[in-house]
Amino acid sequence: MDQKLISTYADLIIEKGINLQQGKNVFILTGPGTYYFARELSKSAYRHGATYVQVILDDLDVLSSRLQAQNEEQLTFNPAYMKALDYEMCTEGWSYIRIDSTEERLDHAELDQAKNQILGKAKRRFHEARSKKLMRSQLAWCVCCAPGPLWAKQVLGDNATTEDLMDVLTPILLLDTPDxxxxxxxxxxxxxxxxxxxxxxxxxxxxxxxxxxxxxxxxxxxxxxxxxAESMQDGLQFFANxxxxxxxxxxxxxxxxxxxxxxxxxxxxxxxxxxxxxxxxxxxxxxxxxxxxxxxxxxxxxxxxxxxxxxxxxxxxxxxxxxxxxxxxxxxxxxxxxxxxxxxxxxxxxxxxxxxxxxxxxxxxxxxxxxxxxxxxxxxxxxxxxxxxxxxxxxxxxxxxxxxxxx
Incomplete structure (x- = not known):
């Protein structure tokens, strides 16, 4: 895939998506199949003055194993350090980027729906304070996507490649424009x-x-x-999508x-x-x-x-x-x-x-x-x-x- 194009795309997310300000921190959530883009986003964030970038993996295949192995009480557990991270994000004004899990939805073992509901509900309650900040545009955030081989085949057919899907996404993302x-x-x-x-x-x-x-x-x-664009109380604008x-x-x-x-x-x-x-x-x-x-x-x-x-x-x-x-x-x-x-x-x-x-x-x-x-x-x-x-x-x-x- 065209490395210069991916780098330009990452810069767009950092500059316009979250409108990163000098000295701010960034949280990136990604699946394994799009980790390559999380790396590009992290590099761009540092180039644009970020103090720290935290990347966390969300792996649906690993989640499947957890759902199979654990009981209801175990599934409601969330580590305290994540609550501390949420608190720091909210109080220090971190920016948040989520890369859509298009690859992971096509590459995981079966998910037990009843157990997944229990886990998901507990997780949403656990992160409710951060979620409310995001819904009120009190933190800059952006949801983006990144092409991968499985997603390319799902969208374009069995012979499609990651590069083919990026060709489709380029004009949609306005990456084919001079600026x-x-x-x-x-x-x-x-x-x-x-x-x-x-x-x-x-x-x-x-x-x-x-x-x-x-x-x-x-x-x-x-x-x-x-x-x-969304506007924060201090007037800073960002593109949530x-x-x-x-x-x-x-x-x-x-x-x-x-x-x-x-x-x-x-x-x-x-x-x-x-x-x-x-x-x-x-x-x-x-x-x-x-x-x-x-x-x-x-x-x-x-x-x-x-x-x-x-x-x-x-x-x-x-x-x-x-x-x-x-x-x-x-x-x-x-x-x-x-x-x-x-x-x-x-x-x-x-x-x-x-x-x-x-x-x-x-x-x-x-x-x-x-x-x-x-x-x-x-x-x-x-x-x-x-x-x-x-x-x-x-x-x-x-x-x-x-x-x-x-x-």
């Missing part, structure tokens, strides 16, 4: 224009209609569309009515799901089915009450570079940026005008923001999706026609 950092600033300006227009309207409801979906979602008057094509907001957790069907595969608790149909009443999933992976949804909905309510509504144009590739990447990072999507679970306080003042679950619920240990995006967009808005002053206007923004 990728500038190109992402220009992308940000386009997303800013879209979200600015919607925020000026004062949207109370969005109605999603396609051949497989008829869903109305409500919003409080505090909801604000965001997207592109690279690539990104979405503008998104936080819905009223009590206001979703109708049905919706997913249009791309989604991994839920390490299990692939397809053609999932959710039925909502008064904001809550009251019925669901799936062509594939319903057992994972059964486990997902048993985690906590918040998994049955919406935490995010995101709009993505079907003309985005990822959508135009006509590929299923089996990566939530890429697939969610090719399609309008909804997230079940935790909501983003940062997408509420008064979000910074909301510190408890009770305050968040009162503002309409959902809370949960989980946050999973489900893609619902399609080329026959129409979206219409109704404002608080009862005006109606078109947002999308056939999956494309009309403004």
């Amino acid at each position: 990728p950092a500038l190109a992402w600033e220009q992308k940000k300006a386009m997303l800013d224009r879209r979200r600015g227009y919607l925020n000026e309207q004062g949207i109370e409801e969005l109605h999603f209609k396609s051949s497989k979906t008829d869903l109305t979602i409500g919003f409080t008057n505090q909801a604000r569309f965001t997207g592109g 690279l690539p990104t094509e979405e503008i998104f907001t936080t819905p009223d957790r009590m206001r979703a009515q109708g049905y919706v069907t997913t249009t791309k595969p989604v991994t839920v608790l390490d299990v692939k799901t397809e053609e999932v149909r959710f039925v909502f009443e008064e904001g809550k999933v009251v019925d669901y089915s799936a062509k594939e992976g319903k057992e994972a949804l059964d486990s997902f909905f048993s985690i906590d009450e918040g998994t049955r309510r919406l935490g995010e509504v995101a709009l993505v144009d079907e003309t985005s570079p990822i959508a135009q590739s006509n590929l299923i990447f089996n990566s939530i990072l890429l697939d969610e940026n090719a399609s309008c999507h909804l997230a079940l679970g935790d909501g983003y306080p940062t997408a509420l005008a008064n979000g910074s003042a909301l510190s408890t679950d009770e305050q968040l619920h009162e503002a309409g923001c959902n809370t949960s240990l989980m946050h999973i995006d489900f893609m619902i967009g399609s080329k026959d999706m129409d979206i219409d808005a109704t404002t608080f002053d009862k005006r109606s206007f078109a947002v999308m026609r056939k999956g494309v923004f009309v403004f």
